[in-house]
Amino acid sequence: MVIGITGPAGSGKSTVSKLIxxxxxxKVCIIDVDRVGHEVLALFLIKKKLREVFGEKIFDNEGNISRVKLGNIVFSDKEKLEIxxxxxxxAIFKKTREILKKSLKKSDIIILDAALLHKIGLDKLCDKIILVESTKQKRIERLIDKRGVPKEKAEKIVNSQNLENLGYYxxxxxxxxxxxxxxxxxAKIVQKFQGGVFE
Structure with missing residues (x-):
């Protein structure tokens, strides 16, 4: 069984995944799709495409894409975020699907932890989807306290996802x-899953 955990940044998706x-x-394998995204940014073709769009300013001294520099641009500009x-x-979908296929050979239950589960198309790979929500202020607080994100950037991240269509759950x-x-x-939700895989 594949369980998708989705919700905006700072809602607590990772905490829910760990609790399950x-x-x-x-008896569960968790795939952190955000981490997959980190790996994708290191791919040559992705770096080439993003260099064409955003220029050299998103790269660090070693020629790697700086998530901080890239984030500062896209979380302030919806068009650039969409690009x-x-x-x-x-690329994230393809790599996640590859990891999922390998994981299903070892684990009966796989969790896909992904803020943009539907937007990436990963919902198609899920049997059940859980949406995690929280207030805007609480999400900002968590990004600051738990991830060490500066207040201004945390607000930009939360605001950029504010109108996201989180899709079916x-x-x-x-x-x-x-x-x-x-x-x-x-625990209540886990008991409701069908198929008897938790018995």
Whole structure:
């Protein structure tokens, strides 16, 4: 079974993924699609395409794409963010699908942790989808406190995703309060999954 966990930045997708893994006694493989995105940015053809669009200013001294520099550009400009997405999403989909195929040979349950699950097209690979939501302010706080993102950039990231269509989902979790309440909500959803894979 493939479970998609989606939601905007700072909503708590990774925490929900880890809780599912804990509840199911580690019988779960988590694929962090954001990390796959990091790997895709190192591909020669992707670097070539992004150099043509954004120029040399997004590269560091070693010739690698700086996510900080790139983020500062795209999170302030929706058109440039869309260009970036159109360039990298097909590669992210392809690489994630490859990882998923290998993972299914080792694990019965795979979690795809992805903010842009539907936009990348990864929803097509999922059996069930969980949407994680939180207030705008809470998401900004988490980006600052847990990821060390500067306040101004955290606000830009959250605002850039504010109107995103997060697409179809089977279950929704509102992650605003403490970890114990979140754990109980996740446990209830795990029990609802069909197929008997958790028995």
């Amino acid at each position: 893994k804990k509840i199911l006694n580690n 970036l997405n159109q360039t990298v999403h097909p 089977d279950f929704k979790i509102y992650n605003e309060e403490d970890i114990n309440k979140l754990y109980k909500e996740v």
